Amino acid sequence: EAQVTQNPRYLITVTGKKLTVTCSQNMNHEYMSWYRQDPGLGLRQIYYSMNVEVTDKGDVPEGYKVSRKEKRNFPLILESPSPNQTSLYFCASSLSGTGPGNTIYFGEGSWLTVV
């Protein structure tokens, strides 16, 4: 079954404590991306990756890092989380980007609370 898997699904952490949200896809997709969802703002892109070792900033990259060492994995790293990073995070992937013909698949989301 085609899947984008995120972990953890729910996390409460404290300000400044480094955390990583993992994302894995089993579809051999080249494109992967992270979004955050906030009330009244919809989903906003944090970072994306077009292939291994290729990453680019999205609209709201501040406070986040990513890496793409393997094609299937695209972890999101919060080096020093702050309360304004409390949000619902989604990982997404597609075969070759967001151009015509591509279907973007989303994970189930990770609820992150920073206190």
Added chain:
Amino acid sequence: GNSVTQMEGPVTLSEEAFLTINCTYTATGYPSLFWYVQYPGEGLQLLLKATKADDKGSNKGFEATYRKETTSFHLEKGSVQVSDSAVYFCALSHSGGYQKVTFGTGTKLQVIP
């Protein structure tokens, strides 16, 4: 830049009522258009899509037509069910150098028996 505007919610309908959720977009080039649905406590699921002008996407009784002349992609369903209660997101995808999907703010639909 590219943007998506969709109607504010929440929208409350009785079962079997007709549904329209308006969506308009601003984009350069020829984006693909999508409707995603988010059921309570779940992630985003692709509901339907259209990749060029005049295309009609359809799934589970929902339909939307890509109207380039009015830059719209309104979601419709002839008879909603309680199980359709969810948040609906209109979105467009970019091609070329900036690979992302731009989402609207979402419209919450509540269907009452």
